[in-house]
Amino acid sequence: MGEQAVAEPSDAALISRIRTGDNDAYALLYERHKAAARGLARHLISSDTEVDDAVSETFTKVLSVIQRGGGPGDSFRPYLLTSVRRTVYDRHRAGRRENITDEIELYDPGVPFVDPALEGLEQKMIVRAYLSLPERWQAVLWHTEIEGRKPADVAPLLGLSANGVAALAYRAREGLKQAYLQMHLAATPPKACRPTLDILGAYVRGGLAKKETARVEAHLDDCSDCRAIYLELKDLNRSLRTLVGPLILGVGGAAYLLKGGIFGGALFWWKTLPKRQQQALAGGTAVAVAVAAGLLALPAGNELPLPKKAEPRPPAVARPQRPAPVKPAPAPAPVPKPVPAPGDPAVVPPPVPRPVSSTPSPRPSRLDAEIGTVGVLLRGKPGIVAMTVRNSGGGASRPIAADVALPPGVGFTGGATGRTAAAWAPLVAPGGGWSCRPMEEVLRCAHGPLRPRATASAYLHVLVADDAPLGPPVSLALRQDGGKAALKAEADRGVQEAGMPARFATDGNVRIVQAGNALMSCPAGKPGCEEARNRKGTELDNDFWPMKPIDLDDAPGTASSSAADLTFGGKVLWAGLYWSGVESGEEKTARLRVPGGAYTTVKAQDADAVKLPGYGAYQAFADVTSKVTESGRYWVADVPTRTGVAKYAGWSLVVVVSDPAAPLSRTMILDGPKALGPTGADRVDVPVDGLLPAAIPARIGVVAWEGDAQLGEDRVLLSGDGRTAATSLGGANAFVSSAAGAVGPRMTYGVDVVSYTARLRGKPLLSLTTKTDAYVAGVVTVTAPLRS
Known part of the structure; x- marks a missing residue:
């Protein structure tokens, strides 16, 4: 019997509901986090009244930020704690000016607030690695490692079971190790250190073979720099507590954890601090006195104390310096209505006050919008609709609402969540700060x-x-701040009869890397085979050979195996494993081995059949994002196929990486096998626009199966503007059994993983053609820089 599902909606689900107008969801967020916020504030301010003011002001501002589409996604508590610290610091910063506003973004960019006493801490590599992680990973590490809470306590906050929290925490810790190592690699370490740093993460978790383990240990004995990195990785929890914890909580963090009495890991957190930090943080009372005197920058809390039961409290006003009297603001904000005490059943945080400002009205915004499909929408298949809204005006817009009318028979993927199914979560988040819900x-x-x-x-x-x-x-209807639809847009197509649908798409500092290899070759020992494997001689097609499996790994028990090197920096956003072979009636599985790991079995999420001359073939797909986390050598083994003349089998890994060094780009992965040749079509057209800017240099990749080196006129053509002839990207023979990253024989029989640079024009159309060969077009990838 499986573990019971989590009954309450997660923090992220509640935030999503708030962004769609459900302010009642904020009451539950308030109840969850108020004790922590009050506990921290008490160690920063000596007066209970000021504690109430500061926490109430913070929650009000955070609510306003979320309503406007900003603020946190999963990691609500660290964001709230940072905001409390900023609020307290601002209220005690000598009161040189008054600034009454609910625009928290003006002074809170949503990153950890750097306390003057901790200046420079944010430059530590482990801190930078933590901040580079997905927000969900940051959240689970915060709650489990820094606050020391049990998975069962964290489960409702993340919308998971206790086991799910434990599994997520494990992945987050591994992701943090990899991010930390990548930062050291990006810092150009000595050449002698790179091989050790590449596999140090696997060494820490005991995943290396004896020979590699001995090599790493020998290097660590001689290299003090790598030894220091190893020690920090080995004691990752301590690093989080002593570096990331103070960055969020400030110098009062130890007092908050020790005195608050709500986190079991507090005492351990204090004991693991260096002596210098223990002395700086010693004594919750001393910290509070110092803060009250304006000597320290103040940490943040997780709780919002509401006003007293029957007393309405006016919006917070920055207090001038003592002993000057408080001057009224030029146009005071309206006083919030009385709020029930926290014990009452209908607790709602204070309403958001409007900002008071003497600045002139900003210049007007000017919105324009586009909507279209990424690739095509194909019957019976998942797909992606892309929507882009731009503000080309001189001022900020009001909050935006977009009503998207999907064609009949096309549904947004996701489902209701939570105890009362009041929240609705998409299967894949739309991204870009958008939240969407079917009406x-x-x-x-x-x-x-x-x-x-x-x-x-x-x-x-x-x-x-x-x-x-x-x-x-x-189609799309766009409006601002609850007004009537002022802008409409329509795609140039809906559901199509043929083409390649999208598997994944995103914007950002992103790029695509891909590699692959064959799993069959000519029989070793046959005359001419060794020559053919090195792309020499006259028998370079699998039609000349009774094809046999190749098994190149060192693992017992595999019948076929091959490897490819995949090199990337940054963080993996998406990874897909594709494999193909001759239809044999077996279950579509493959075995994947990541760098430093062991083989695991991967089951196909999708498998599509195609017809080639003499036999049926297939292409299978599985999402392996959770497995692909680092550069290195990847192995794939034992995909189903059949041996014999003209047969083939192979695989490809396609990975989308977020890399700060990459230009701002739009990426898309289109897939769905299409047979070309005598048993298929002479031409397959693949639209690759997906709202891409025109006339820009792009990178186009193709994964194809069963292309022969000696059968010419396989073409990859790119057209778009209607004024010039289509550009040939792959020459007269595009698919010649050549796979990027392949380790071993140069001739990757039946497997092509290739890429081209091209300039996109108008509505670009990629066309794959053939005259004499038969092959399968499997995957098309596009990476195109954005101008905005």
């Missing part, structure tokens, strides 16, 4: 104010029914 007739998406010259893109993952009608396009 009766439309998909309603919301976004906060859009800054001048800013762009917000959403990728809506949909599922197309088997009987969806062809033709009707996707």
Whole structure:
């Protein structure tokens, strides 16, 4: 019997509900985190009244930020603690000026507030690695490692079971180790250190073979720099507590954890601090006195104390310096209505006050929007609809609402969540600061104010029914701040009869890397085979050979195996494993071995059949994002196929990476095998626009199966503007059994993983053609820089 599902909605689900207008969800967030916020504030301010003021002001501002589409996603508590610290610090900073506003973004960019007493801490590599992680990983590490809470306590906050929290924490710790190592590698370490740093993460978790382990240990004995990195990785929990904890909590962090009495890991956190920090942080009372005197920058808390039971409290006003009297603001904000005490059943945080400002009205915003499909929407397949909204005006927009009308038979993927199913969570988040929820007739998406010259893109993952009608396009109606629809846009197509649908798409500082290899070759020992494997001689096609499995790994028990090197920096956003072979009737599985790991069995999420001359073939896909975390050598083994003349089998890994060094780009992965040749089509057209800017240099990749080196006229053509002839990207023979990253024989029989640089124009169309060969077009990838 499985573990019981979590009954309460997660913090992220509650935040999503707030962004769609459900302010009642904030009451539950308030109840969850108020004790922590009050506990921290008490160690920063000596007066109970000031504690109430500061925490109430913070929660009000954070609510306003979330309503406008900003603020945290999963990691609510660290964001709130940082905001409390900023609020307290601002209220005690000598009162040189008054600034009454609810625009928390003006002084809180949503990153950890650097306390003057801890200046420079944010530059520590382990801190930078933590801040580079996905927000969900940051959240689980914060709650479990820094606050020392048990998985069962954290489960409701993340919307997981206790076991799910434990598993997520394990992945987050491994991700932190890899991010930390990548930062050291990016810092250009000595050449002699790179091989050790590449596998140090695997060494720490005991995942290396004896020979590699001995090599790493010998290097650590001689290299003090790598030994220091190893020690920090080995004691990762201590590093989080002593570096990341103070960055969020400030110099009062130890007092908050020790005196608050709500986290079991507090005493250990204190004991693991260096002596110098223990002395600096000693004594919750001393910290509070110092803060009251304005000597220290103040930490943040997790709780919002509400006003007293029957007393309305006016919005917080920055107090002038003592002993000057408090001057009234030029136009005081309205006084909030009385709020029930926290014990009452209907506790709602104070309403958001409007900012008081003497600055002139900003210049108007000017919005424009586009909507279209990434690749095509194909019957019976998942797909992606892309939506982009730009503000080309001189001022910020008001909050934005977009009503997306999907064609009949096309549904937004996701489902209701929570105890009462009041929240709705998409299967894949739209991204770009958007939150979306299906209504009766439309998909309603919301976004906060859009800054001048800013762009917000959403990728809506949909599922197309088997009987969806062809033709009707996707459309969009856009409005600001609850007004009438002022802008409409329509895609140039809807569900199509043929083409490649999208598997994944995103914007950002991103790029795509891909590699692959064959799992069959000519029989070793046959005359001419060794020559052919090195792309020499006259028998370079699998039609000349009774194809046999190749088994190149050192693992017992594999019948076929091959490797490819995959090199990337940054963080993996998505990774897909594709494999293909001759149909044999077996279950579509593959075995994957990551750098420093052992083989694990991967089951296909999708498998599509195609017809080639003489036999049926297939392409299978599995999402392996959780497994692909670092550069290195990847192995794949034992995919189902059949041996014999002209047969083949092989694989490819396609990875989307977030890399700060990469240009701002849009990426897309399109897949779905299409047979070309005598048993298929002479030409397959693949639209690759997906709202891409025109006339820009792009990188286009293709994964194809069963291309022969000696059968020419396989072409990859790119057209788009209608004025010039299509550009040939792959020459007269594009698919010649050549796979990027392949380790071993140069001839990767039946497997092509290739990429080209091309300039996109108009509505670009990629066409794959053949005259004499038969092959399968499997995957198309596009990376195109964005101008905005």
